Amino acid sequence: MAQEIELKLAVPDAALVPLAAWLDANGEAKGEVTLLNVYLDTPERDLARARAALRLRRKGAQWLQTLKTAGQSQAGLASRHEWETEVAGEAIELQRLPDEARTLLAPLADRLAPVFRTDFTRRIWILEHDGARVEAALDNGAITAPATHAQERIQELELEWLSGDESRAAETLRTLGARLQAVAPLTPSDLSKAARGYRLAGVAKA
Secondary structure, eight states: EEEEEEEEEEEGGGGGGHHHHHHHHSSSSEEEEEEEEEEEEEETTHHHHHTTTTEEETTTTTTEEEEEEHHHEEEEEEEEEEEEEEEESSOOOOSSOHHHHHHHGGGGGGOOEEEEEEEEEEEEEEETTTTTTEEEEEEEEEEEEEETEEEEEEEEEEEEEESOOOOHHHHHHHHHHHHHHHHSEEEEEOOOHHHHHHHHOOOOOO
């Protein structure tokens, strides 16, 4: 199980050019990738009520399944548990997940179905700050909820702590976030893509 620690910042149109220029100048560009994602839950929304999110992601020819459990988010800084494994195609494979994740999903497996999608392009940079490595991911795309015919734009920057002194991860991300907010008009966001997707689908996560 991994501990995901990230800072999410909403990016208005006016911030795109100065933000990308700063990241190009101060980070190591890692290119762009298209990510196609479908989130699944039961008709009763058991995962939403448990404050968990289950995702299947297509990244090029690769498929990944990801389960994220309840975390904390304040001023855009989030910390949560995450399990991610490769799968053969667009289907959940419980046997590839660790015991803790299987325990949560096994009783629900035969009732899981798509609820909403998040499809976007991601530009990635690696930043070095005070001995830590941070991934900066600039996402542009849309969230769609077929059942309600609703759609919402994605335009955000995620700063994810990768390595270094974990006890200082939150401080590192906040410092980098403050530097970027001095460059462009970014605002912290506490809503994950999953939370926004559930909202579009007419489901309020607990």
